[in-house]
Amino acid sequence: MQSVLMGLRLTGAHVLKARHSKTSTDITSSDYFRSQTGIATIQFPHEMIPVPDTGRYQLHNEMDDCIVCDKCAKICPVNCITIEPIRSAEEFGKTSDGTSKRIYAATFDIDMGKCCFCGLCTTVCPTECLTMTKTYDFSVTDIQQHNFPFANLSSAEIEEKKAAWDRHQESKANAPVPAPLTSPKPGFKPRIKPPGEPNT
Ligand code: SF4
Ligand code: SF4
Numbered sequence: 001m002q003s004v005l006m007g008l009r010l011t012g013a014h015v016l017k018a019r020h021s022k023t024s025t026d027i028t029s030s031d032y033f034r035s036q037t038g039i040a041t042i043q044f045p046h047e048m049i050p051v052p053d054t055g056r057y058q059l060h061n062e063m064d065d066c067i068v069c070d071k072c073a074k075i076c077p078v079n080c081i082t083i084e085p086i087r088s089a090e091e092f093g094k095t096s097d098g099t100s101k102r103i104y105a106a107t108f109d110i111d112m113g114k115c116c117f118c119g120l121c122t123t124v125c126p127t128e129c130l131t132m133t134k135t136y137d138f139s140v141t142d143i144q145q146h147n148f149p150f151a152n153l154s155s156a157e158i159e160e161k162k163a164a165w166d167r168h169q170e171s172k173a174n175a176p177v178p179a180p181l182t183s184p185k186p187g188f189k190p191r192i193k194p195p196g197e198p199n200t
Contacts, residue, residue, distance in 0.1 A: 065129035113146030
């Protein structure tokens with residue numbers, strides 16, 4: 001009988017506390033681990049739990065600041081970043097931190113369906129254009145939609161940039177070969193300074 005009463009008292013206490021929702025606490029708060037009362041579930045997606053600034057969620061690439069260096073793709077442990085570069089003969093712009101831009105991206109895809117959210121790609125990015133955002137809800141009905149394209153060139157622009165690079169390569173290949181360095185005159189003997197003689 002006593003245990004039944006204890007159970008009813010516990011249930012009643014929870015029912016009374018369930019009149020309000022738990023409040024979310026910032027992870028840096030000293031109260032973070034303090035026990036909270038109230039309903040733990042939320043009316044998602046109308047309500048969303050705030051995420052910490054250091055959270056690792058969906059990746060975003062600010063293409064205007066990307067120099068297409070390929071470092072992010074090389075370090076990715078699961079190969080979910082696909083980049084197709086197009087080189088340019090000349091600098092065509094600068095990023096917001098002043099880095100020279102010389103490579104266009106025909107393709108810059110990140111497959112979030114493969115991503116393990118390790119964050120390595122963001123740490124090697126030299127211009128800090130690749131960041132992990134606070135967006136954690138990107139549920140889709142087709143797994144292909146988890147492949148996020150960031151390149152912003154049209155098909156015509158891609159063809160034009162590729163043709164310009166091919167023309168540049170061709171003109172380099174057809175450039176006249178510079179004359180070889182002239183050889184010393186017959187009989188020329190270089191003077192070797194004896195040891196100890198001061199420089200003149
Ligand atoms: S977070 Fe990790 S797994 Fe995801 S794209 Fe970057 S390096 Fe690859
Ligand atoms: S590391 Fe950064 S700058 Fe380099 S290709 Fe990746 S996103 Fe672009």
